[in-house]
Amino acid sequence: MYFLASLSERRRGQLAALSIAAVVIVVGVPLWWRTTETYRAWLPFSQIKDLSKLQLHLSADVEVVFARGTLTPEQQKKLPLTQTQDEEHAVDENTVLRYTHEIKYRTATIMEEEALGKPTAAEADLSLHMLSESPCGSSVVYVIPEVSSLLPENVKVYIGQRRTAILRINAEMRAGKTVEQLLAVLKPQIKQVLQVMSFSHTDITAALSDRVRFNPGSKESMTHSMRAFTSSPGYEITFSLLNPDPRSHRLHWDIEGAVQTYIQPFLTKLSPLANFSIDSQMLHYAMLGVNPRYNNDRGAFILHADSLAHVINPVEARLGSNAASSNPVLNFLLYVPDAQHSPLYIQDHKKMDVPSNAFHSPRWGGIMVYNVKNLYGPEAEFPVNININMAEVMGVFLTQLRLLVGMESSPPPPGFLVAPCGSVGLADWELDRLMWSRSVENIATATTTITSLAQLLDQIGNIVINDNIAQQVSSAVTSVQLAVAELEAGNLGFALQYSKETILASEKAFFDPSLLHLLYFPDDQKFAIYIPLFLPMCVPILLSLLKMASEARRRYREKQAKKD
């Protein structure tokens, strides 16, 4: 409606409308924008993008020591010599693996010769170990002549309990050759030894299963990757004694002593990898879920391998756990059959008795059946006191524990003799192998976690990124880079430590409770929310601006008309 207002009034009105519009645009819109935006701390997105292309370079030092009698004097003059073996594999388009072995060739010292003169390989190994301790991740191969009686007849390579191996060289291999030719002949043999003692391509790719999915490889590697637990900062181990028949058997087991003697040294040696906590329990009246069949020929009850799979579930429901943490739990059960169903033997698929009378389940634990029928006669007074032979039991459990932690179970190549792993249950080179694969697994998992977190935060613009998450991500990224650098330098201990740090930081960042994206707003809902708020405010402003514009145009046209 047009009012006949004076010019000054009209001028004041226009000024008021303009200033309201100015305040809305200059102050209101930025204020609204700032108060409705989500706080997102800065993340190193470019570095994270670089992480998606993983180039792992594993390197290890190897020393090859020639004993007396293996080299001719002219060959000996060329030593010491250093060579590098390099191998590169592209696992997929984002992952490249490079393996480097720095091999130093030298001759043996007097003391090493003396050690190699011992009667058996085990003693030689022990005295060699006394002389020098190889650092973590390295290996030493001693080459002995054919005439040496250290190794038995058909054995070509002896792998000791620490990081040494003894390789026997044939006479015709070294005759009339220069050093280079000799080393070239030795190279495949050394490589075979290193496949067993140091990292090998198969188990490193198995450790990368987080990044490289759907790559079954061989059946062996798939079972191996399914059997071992994934990398975790800690594990809980529970030993349970199941007594279904307390009326007949009163069982005594010295679990504390057994754990202290047999299991604890093993776990202490594994402590760079993870923390382990142990507890134990006794369960009475706990039955197996399966009825064993009586076999007349054997005079015993038989549990066939096919029914073993159904044993675990009913028992697991009864097992308590001391799990206040979210760490994976390994259960080791010792089952003493009741008097009516004794003795109980496990048969494999070929209907042969299993000598250990035990079985294990991947990523869960193991069960052993301990028969006590032979310990008492029929006239014994029930309940019978029975002391369980913990050495036998712990032997089985330690084997199962080794498998579940990730040791290789495949037999060594022909001609190889691997020393039994001693009282600790773990050879040094086995620990090294575990550390290599664990570091690689941690790095692979951490990189996928970080890259998928970055992708997620990028995609969903509504998630709030707090400062602590940004800090965790940054520290995870730095730790990954450090771990990769340490692997390349060959420092296995530091690499494992950094990889543990990075996986802790990346998991903490990814699983932070504040990163939950609950705010999915479809566009029509957004309009429905904002229109009732802003439309009533904006309509008067817009109308007044339009009126001013039309009036200005009219005046301009009048002025034009007046000019003509």
Add this chain to the structure above:
Amino acid sequence: MYHIKVSQFGRSISYFYLRLVFISPRFVQNSAGQFFSSGHTNNWAVLVCTSRFWFNYRHVANTLSVYRSVKRLGIPDSHIVLMLADDMACNHRNPKPATVFSHKNMELNVYGDDVEVDYRGYEVTVENFLRVLTGRLPPSTPRSKRLLSDDRSNILIYLTGHGGNGFLKFQDSEEISNVELADAFEQMWQKRRYNELLFIIDTCQGASMYERFYSPNIMALASSQVGEDSLSHQPDLAIGVHLMDRYTFYLLEFLEDIHPSSKTNMNDLFKVCPRSLCVSTPGHRTDLFLRNPESVLITDFFGSVRKVEITTEVLNLTHPIQRVEGSPVNGESHREVYSYVDQLPVSEIIHQKPKQKDWHPPDGFILGLWTLILLVFFKTYGIKHLKHIF
């Protein structure tokens, strides 16, 4: 598939044509060679009932029936996350307290004495459900409330309640959309929290909930298509409400025939509750699943058949056991004194300062209200230059 074509054992032994696709060592392996086909080592189940109030008794009964089947087939309580939005067994309208029946005439009580509910009542929210799935729980959450699956876990997810086209209603006050669910599954896939996932939903227009999935290795079943309603099965006159939904009723009937070593596969599960019985048309989605549904066993998801290996070689430990030092033989054992933490720290609560809340500028409603008041004020007092606006 392998073709063996053996020529006649008569004269012409010249042509012996044998083509094996699989290398023979696989034949010699154990018949539990399902070990390698499914690739999982443990099973988890997340069973969610999203509706409360007495007349939604059937949703709780649905979830408890699936819980019962899953437990019977072997999944332990530690691997089941059961979320029930309301307590029907102890509801004061329940004429038979401490029971939840799934068949009329009170044939089957699915609320036994070993039901372990992990999230109950108002704890069943969209946020908690998504937190369970993605693992983003506060550090104080106990183990039983977490989904601690790894990359070799097969997970069964069962949802029931009231739903619509693209959403599922939680607690009558909030809803989860199919996009959020698909994103949650994608986050699970990114973090390798599952090997294979079976998603079953029994709501109206349930098929809309799995339309948006895009992560691999998910198989989905729904009780009705978009635009159809899932109907309930039968009321019980004594209890006064409907006891089960049709789809879950026939699903339960189907599962009662399954035992831990049965070899029924997923194609039979797809046939459960045809249109004649269910009135709605159940749907399924298998395009994201890598294996052929025919080769997937029901027990791969509903049961928990453990893979087992025989321990062949054993370490020989010969050294004797050491005595553990510090054993309380001498009689004076140092006992630790334990005390309870103060359950209700009244003094702290009374003297608590009010929490400092961050200052927010007034939101849109307040701004609009004040603008309106100002304009009315100016209009009333007739300040003339505002005539240019109105």
